[in-house]
Each structure stands twice: as C-alpha cells, then as structure tokens.
Amino acid sequence: MFLTTGAGGGVGGVSRLVAEGLLARGQRVRATVHRDDERAEALRTLGAEVLVGDLTDPLHVSAALDGVSRMFFSMGVSPDYLEATAVVCAAARERPGLEVLVNMSQMTVSQMTATSTEESRQQRLHWLAEHVIDWSAVPRVHIRPTVFLDNPLFTLLAAGPIRDRGVLALPFGSGRTSPIAASDVAEVVMAVLLAPHDHVGSVYELTGPATLDLDGLADQYARALDRPITAERLPYDQWADQLAGSPLTPHVQQHIATMARLHREDRYNRSTTDVERITGRTPRTVEQYVRERRDLFDGRRDDRP
Incomplete structure (x- = not known):
C-alpha cells in the first residue's frame, strides 16, 4: 500500500499527480486530504482510498499509516509544516514495515545552515523538517526541487x-x-516509490x-x-x-x-541532471x-x- 499526503492541494499538486500515476500503474493508493472536495472525489473515482484529516493529528496520521509500506510525505506551504513532520515521523516509527518515506523538501535547503537568516520561514521549516526525519531514523529519501513552474511567480x-x-x-x-514542472517532480517521486531500495538514504536535487x-x-x-x-x-x-x-x-x-x-x-x-538520471x-x-x-x-x- 502506498500513502500520499497532501493529495488535495499544494503548488502544482505533486502529491495528487503521484497518486494518479501510481493508480494508473495498478498500485493500491491511500491519499490524505485536508478537505473533502471535488479533488478528493476525483481521487476516489480513480480508485484511491481517501482519508480526510489533519497531518498534525496523531490519530489521523496513525490511521493513515496502517498497512502502508511506502509513503510520500508532502504538505502545502504552512506554518504547521514542522509539527506535521514530527507527528508523521513519530507515527512512522511505531509502524513496522515502512520501507521508505519520500520527503518533499526544497533545494534551497542545500544552501542553508543552522544560523542562516536570509531564507523564508517556510524554507526554514523544510530545513528543520529534514533534520527531524533524519533523526527519526525512518528509511527516507529527500526530494529537493528548485522553484516550481507552477509557482505563482510564473503563473x-x-x-x-x-x-x-x-x-x-x-x-x-x-x-x-531553472524552474521545474510539478509533473517532472512527480515522476521522480514515483520512480523512487516503485523501487525504494535503490534510493533509500539519497538526496535528489531537481531542476529544469x-x-x-x-x-x-x-x-x-x-x-x-x-x-x-x-x-x-x-x-x-x-x-x-x-x-x-x-x-x-x-x-x-x-x-x-x-x-x-x-x-x-x-x-x-543552479542545475542538476537528477531528473534525467532517475x-x-x-x-x-x-x-x-x-x-x-x-x-x-x-x-x-x-x-x-
């Protein structure tokens, strides 16, 4: 069972694209959404099991992880991002059988330190979230895309x-x-989820x-x-x-x-070849x-x- 979080929103809808792609490949997918709206119904129509809840709620996260072996953790820009990460990691540690947690991060994290102050609050939350995931010892892969073409800056x-x-x-x-399309990020995430043992422990930086x-x-x-x-x-x-x-x-x-x-x-x-390589x-x-x-x-x- 695959779990994708934040499948109802976020810039470019990477989690939704991942869920749709996995379903098209015949995989079993559970998707969490914050609101039960037309996007959630569309995922149900495609065959996903959809759970409505809050990623800062331990009960919701624990239920979402039940029976899951591979997880894509993604969440929209939010001041609650770090709390959600901690809740997910705590719940994941208590669930045996998780092969990989694929974490949606940001490429700016690679330029940051514990004391850097030039970045946004959201970028700081991503930097801290990566550390929380690493400290949790959950098998993980960090995905660090550069700015999305789907970002309001370009749309x-x-x-x-x-x-x-x-x-x-x-x-x-x-x-x-070197902006990147959300669809290309989703393809990388799916490749990792479908063959996690080739990627666990890696950090991938994605550009156009x-x-x-x-x-x-x-x-x-x-x-x-x-x-x-x-x-x-x-x-x-x-x-x-x-x-x-x-x-x-x-x-x-x-x-x-x-x-x-x-x-x-x-x-x-900045420029990398990680998308093409993966x-x-x-x-x-x-x-x-x-x-x-x-x-x-x-x-x-x-x-x-």
Missing part, C-alpha cells in the same frame, strides 16, 4: 502583465533560474533543463504563446507592494517574496509548460507536445 502573478501588456514582469534583476535569466524566460513564454513577450525587471519593493495586495496568506506571501529576493541574489542559478527523460522546458496552459496567459490552449 498567477505573471499572467496579468503577459495578457495585458505582453511583458513578463518580475523582480529578478540579473538573476538566473536550463538556467535562464529574465530575458530567456520571456523568450520561452513568447515561443509558447506565439507572440512577442518582453522582460520587465521590476524594482523589488514595487513588486512586493503588489504582492501584498494578492489573496495569498501572509505566510505564503512572505515565502514567495523571499523566493523573489533570492532570485535577485542569483541563489536559484526517470530517463529530460525535464520539461518553460516553453512546453506555458504552451500547455495558454488559456491562463491569453485564453487559448495548445496541446502540442
């Missing part, structure tokens, strides 16, 4: 200026980035296929949308003021604002990702590969 917050003015307006300065500055990103959007898109390097403070007016929670806003600042400081200029396939380009979501950026859709 929700980018879409308006692209639609209205044909500009990709972000405060990245001259910083470079190329590091791009803002002009390079704009060119990828232009190719996908078949129209000119130019880069606009916003002053950080101006952009942060705009972010403050978004419907995102303060915790999420602080996380995204920090990610933008770290982009500006070139902290996302899955045998090159990760998706920005162009491919945007082309599949043309409706978000200009109301049209294009399903070319």
